[in-house]
Amino acid sequence: MKKVVLIILMILVVACDDDFSPKADFEEEYTVYSVIKGKDSTQTVFVQRTYNFGGYNPLDYDENTFIEGAEVYIIYDDSTYRFHETVIDSVDNKRLAIPFIAYESNELYPEMNQLMELIVNLPNGKTITAETRTPKFNYLHFNQTIEPFIPAPDEVIDIKWDLVDGDDENQIYLPELKISYYLTEDDGTNTLKEKAVPLNYYYRDNGERIANFPLPINEGAMQYLQESFDTTMVLIGEGIEDKTRIIIRDAELQLILLDYNLVPYYMSIETFLGGYTILLDQNDYSNINGGRGVFASFFIDKSHSIRIDRQYAARFGYKVL
Secondary structure, three states, rough: OOOHHHHHHHHOOOOOOOOOOOOOOOOOOEEEEEEEEEOOOEEEEEEEEEEEEEOOOOHHHHOEEEEOOOOEEEEOEEEEEEEEEEEEEEOOOOOOOEEEEEEEEOOOOOOOOOOOEEEEEOOOOOOOEEEOOOOOOOOOEHHHHOOOEEEEOOOOEEEEEEEEEEOOOEEOOOOOEEEEEEEEEOOOOOOEEEEEOOEEEEEOOOOEEEEOOOOOOOOOEEEEEEHHHHHHHHHHHHOOOOOOHHHEEEEEEEEEEEEOOOHHHHHHHHHHOOOOOOOOOOOOOOOOOOOOEEEEEEEEEEEEEEEEEHHHOOOOOOEEO
């Protein structure tokens, strides 16, 4: 998700023209993006300015719009953490082919249900602020009487959970089911890989296959169809002639707990991945005071594994760990 957000962050299109134009009038703004990962000490803040250019394709604009020389702080639990300026390589960036500036801290380790305040002092004297509260929970409990198993006997993989010491009614989850496996390389080493399982697959008129992944939900239950799992298993071995080079480990449900700021922002950017209902334009949502962007937080829980039957994996020509 971080790579996707970085790509979207680069595409800030603003322009002006006295004649009719599909572009809006240009008004320079500053954008701030930071999604804080709970129980992780490395946190990053990105600061940019909007840009104006003569064309219609934002990817043609290759000037660096990231801001240097800003003072970036996060106030958390009565302590102030100053973020230091760093350089990040432009991996998977569609617009810039050069490294860009970010602000990073290796000391902030946020816990659940904590208020955080972001302060960005720009070199021109302008100050941008925002705040967010991390999700509230102690841990996730998977209340299964029968553990999920692949292949599912009723063709549906049914998983249920609830929060312990949390806010079940208001918490938003982003589920992701992944198949974990090893690929044996030519030199004999095993590379660990993962493949996400969507809710379903569909095809566009041009024959392009689209994976439809879950949207954020506020219910403690998720169902995946066995046929989606079957298709994903086939895709794991696509292009690999010797299927025995693939060693299936297991499947795992990853739950991301989103805070109230991250939900609408996620819903906006994920429309670019295909297969999603457009609920919010990616530039419409902002919780930044004095600019645009998002300051949000999330936690990840990966505690629920799903066993894959050895004979089932053998149907696809794979081995099982």
